[in-house]
Amino acid sequence: GEGGITPTSSLSYKTIYPNNEDRVVVPEGYRVSILIKWGDPLDNGEPLNWNRVYEGPTTEDVERQKRCFGYNADFVGFFKLTSDRALLVVNHEYTNPELMFRGFDLNTSTPTREQADLMLHAHGVSVVEIRRKSDGSWEYVKGSPFNRRITGDTVCLISGPAMGHRLMKTSYDPNGLLVYGTLNNCAAGKTPWGTVLTCEENFHSYFGGDLSSISDDLVRSIHQRYGVPSRRARLYGFHMYYDRFNINREPNEAFRFGWVVEIDPYDHTRPPVKRTALGRFKHEAATTVVANDGRVVVYMGDDERFEYIYKFVTKGKYNPLNRTANFGLLDEGTLYVAKFNDDLTGEWIPIATVDGNRVIPNPNLPEPFQSDPVLCFINTRGAADLLGATKMDRPEDFEWNPITKSVFVALTYNERRGQSGYPGTDKANPRPLNHMGHIIEIKEQNNDPTSTRFTWVMAMLCGDPRATDENRKLYIYGQPAKETTPAISAPDNFAFDKLGNVWIATDGNPSPNRLAKNDGVYTLNVYTKELKMFLSGAPGCEICGPEFSEDYKTFFCTIQHPGEDGANTRWPYLGDGVVVPRPSVIQVQREDRKEVYL
Numbered sequence: 001g002e003g004g005i006t007p008t009s010s011l012s013y014k015t016i017y018p019n020n021e022d023r024v025v026v027p028e029g030y031r032v033s034i035l036i037k038w039g040d041p042l043d044n045g046e047p048l049n050w051n052r053v054y055e056g057p058t059t060e061d062v063e064r065q066k067r068c069f070g071y072n073a074d075f076v077g078f079f080k081l082t083s084d085r086a087l088l089v090v091n092h093e094y095t096n097p098e099l100m101f102r103g104f105d106l107n108t109s110t111p112t113r114e115q116a117d118l119m120l121h122a123h124g125v126s127v128v129e130i131r132r133k134s135d136g137s138w139e140y141v142k143g144s145p146f147n148r149r150i151t152g153d154t155v156c157l158i159s160g161p162a163m164g165h166r167l168m169k170t171s172y173d174p175n176g177l178l179v180y181g182t183l184n185n186c187a188a189g190k191t192p193w194g195t196v197l198t199c200e201e202n203f204h205s206y207f208g209g210d211l212s213s214i215s216d217d218l219v220r221s222i223h224q225r226y227g228v229p230s231r232r233a234r235l236y237g238f239h240m241y242y243d244r245f246n247i248n249r250e251p252n253e254a255f256r257f258g259w260v261v262e263i264d265p266y267d268h269t270r271p272p273v274k275r276t277a278l279g280r281f282k283h284e285a286a287t288t289v290v291a292n293d294g295r296v297v298v299y300m301g302d303d304e305r306f307e308y309i310y311k312f313v314t315k316g317k318y319n320p321l322n323r324t325a326n327f328g329l330l331d332e333g334t335l336y337v338a339k340f341n342d343d344l345t346g347e348w349i350p351i352a353t354v355d356g357n358r359v360i361p362n363p364n365l366p367e368p369f370q371s372d373p374v375l376c377f378i379n380t381r382g383a384a385d386l387l388g389a390t391k392m393d394r395p396e397d398f399e400w401n402p403i404t405k406s407v408f409v410a411l412t413y414n415e416r417r418g419q420s421g422y423p424g425t426d427k428a429n430p431r432p433l434n435h436m437g438h439i440i441e442i443k444e445q446n447n448d449p450t451s452t453r454f455t456w457v458m459a460m461l462c463g464d465p466r467a468t469d470e471n472r473k474l475y476i477y478g479q480p481a482k483e484t485t486p487a488i489s490a491p492d493n494f495a496f497d498k499l500g501n502v503w504i505a506t507d508g509n510p511s512p513n514r515l516a517k518n519d520g521v522y523t524l525n526v527y528t529k530e531l532k533m534f535l536s537g538a539p540g541c542e543i544c545g546p547e548f549s550e551d552y553k554t555f556f557c558t559i560q561h562p563g564e565d566g567a568n569t570r571w572p573y574l575g576d577g578v579v580v581p582r583p584s585v586i587q588v589q590r591e592d593r594k595e596v597y598l
C-alpha cells in the first residue's frame with residue numbers, strides 16, 4: 001500500500017480499556033487537547049461568564065451566548081480552506097440546565113426567562129475557522145469572518161415538497177416559507193458540494209401544551225405519533241416564554257422541526273435551508289454518497305425505539321463543475337424506508353417521489369396520503385408504518401464506507417425489545433431487552449447505492465467479551481471476541497479512516513445496565529476484525545462527531561454533556577476557576593505527527 005502501509009499493519013496502537021477516570025485517556029504515543037468549548041467567543045469579544053451564568057444569567061450573558069460556542073457539541077465536520085486552515089461545523093444538540101445553573105432540579109425546576117433565552121441560543125450550529133499551529137495541533141480563530149452562530153432563533157428557509165403546505169403555516173409565517181431556528185441538531189453529514197446536512201433529532205422536547213385541546217384530528221394524530229408535546233419541555237421553558245413552542249397557541253410550529261437542514265459553511269450570508277424532501281422524523285444523521293450515474297443518495301436514521309431506516313435518492317445528478325448547481329438537488333427525488341428480511345436480504349420500499357413541484361402519490365398508501373401526498377414528507381413515520389418497514393433498535397449514525405463500499409448502521413440499544421406490549425426480536429434486531437446495541441453492515445445490490453435491494457450482515461453484537469449472559473457478550477462478524485478485547489456498548493457515531501477502518505463513538509457505556517464505565521471511541525479493523533479502544537471520555541459524557549482532518553493527522557471528537565446523570569465532574573479543569581463542566585471539541589494527534597490510523 002501507500003507509503004508501505006498495508007491494511008493489517010494499521011491501527012497499531014495499544015488498546016486502552018473502559019475506565020472511570022475524570023479525564024480523557026488516549027493510547028501511548030498520542031496527545032489530546034481541547035480545541036473549543038462551550039462559551040468560547042467566536043467574535044473578538046469576551047467569553048461567556050460561566051460562573052455568572054451559573055448563578056443566574058443576565059441579558060448581557062444571553063447576548064454573549066449568541067456570539068459564543070454553543071452547548072453539547074455533537075457532529076463535527078471538517079472543511080478544508082488551505083493546507084493549514086479549515087472550517088469546523090459543529091452541532092449543539094441540547095442543553096443541561098441542571099449542570100449550567102445552580103440549584104436547577106430536573107424534577108421540579110423551570111427556567112427563568114434569561115435561562116430559557118440563554119439555552120435557546122446555546123442550541124443550533126457553530127461554524128468556526130481553525131488553523132494549524134507549529135506543533136501540528138489546531139487552534140480556533142477568534143473573529144474570523146467565517147465564524148457563525150446559527151441558534152434556535154436564526155431564520156431558516158423551508159424548501160422542497162412541504163414548503164407552503166397548510167400544516168407548515170403559522171401566525172408568524174402565514175405562507176409556510178421560513179422558520180426561526182434549528183433545534184436538537186444531533187449527527188449530520190457532509191455533501192460532495194461542501195455543505196452540511198445537520199439533523200434535527202428530538203425536536204418534540206421543546207414543545208409544551210395540551211394535545212387534547214387541539215381540534216384538528218390530523219394535526220393531533222401526527223403530533224401524537226411524534227411525541228409532541230413532551231414533558232421535557234419544562235426543562236427548557238421555551239413554551240412558557242415563546243408562543244411558537246406552545247402547541248395550543250401555535251399548533252403547526254412543531255411541523256417545522258424534525259428536518260434535515262442544509263448549511264453552507266463557506267458563505268455566512270446563505271440562510272440554512274430545511275430540505276423537506278428528506279422526510280420528517282427524529283433525524284440522527286444524513287450521509288451522502290454519489291452513485292456511478294451521478295445521482296446522490298442520502299442515508300438517514302430515525303433515532304427512537306422501534307423506528308426506521310431511510311434513504312433518499314435524488315432525481316438530478318451531482319455537478320462537480322458548478323458548486324451552486326447542486327444546491328437544489330435535495331429537493332427532488334424518491335424517499336425510501338428499509339425492510340430487513342430474516343434471510344439476510346432487504347429492500348428499500350418507496351414512500352413517495354418529488355418530481356418538479358409535484359409529489360407523485362404512492363398507490364400502496366391509503367387516504368389521506370393519496371389526496372394529499374405531501375403528508376408522506378410531514379408524517380413520514382405514519383407513511384412508513386403502513387408500508388411494512390422494519391422497526392429497528394434506535395438507528396443512530398449511518399455511514400457509507402468508501403473502502404468497503406458498504407453502509408454501517410449503529411443500532412444504539414433498545415431495552416424494550418421483546419418486553420410485553422412491544423415488538424419481539426427479528427434477525428436484524430436479534431436481542432431481547434437489547435441493552436448493549438449492535439452494528440449492521442449493508443451491502444447494496446451491485447455496490448450501487450441507488451439499488452432497491454440489498455444484503456446485510458451483523459457486524460457487531462456489542463457487549464463484554466467476558467460476559468456470561470449471551471445477550472451481553474461481544475460478537476464481531478459472528479465470532480465471539482477474544483477475552484482481551486475491550487468491552488463496548490451503545491454505538492452511536494461513526495467515522496472511517498483512509499483504509500476503511502470503522503471508528504465508533506459510544507453514548508451509553510456509563511449506564512449501570514451497560515458497562516458502568518465512561519464512553520469512548522473504538523476502532524474496528526475491517527480486515528483483521530480486531531476491535532480496540534482508542535479514547536475514553538469524562539464521566540457522564542457521550543462521545544460524538546468523530547472526524548479526521550483532511551490529512552488524517554488529527555482526530556476530532558466531542559465530549560458532550562460531561563457530568564450528566566449525576567456524574568461528579570467539572571471537566572475540563574482548566575484552572576480558570578469555572579465551577580461548571582464544559583462540553584468541548586477535542587483533538588488527538590500522534591506524538592510523531594504521523595497519520596492517526598497508523
Ligand code: FEO
Nearest residue numbers: 186201284303396
Ligand atoms: Fe442525539 Fe440519537 O443521538
Ligand code: CA
Nearest residue numbers: 186187396492
Ligand atoms: Ca447521536
Ligand code: CA
Nearest residue numbers: 397493494495
Ligand atoms: Ca459520523
Ligand code: CA
Nearest residue numbers: 396412492507
Ligand atoms: Ca445516542
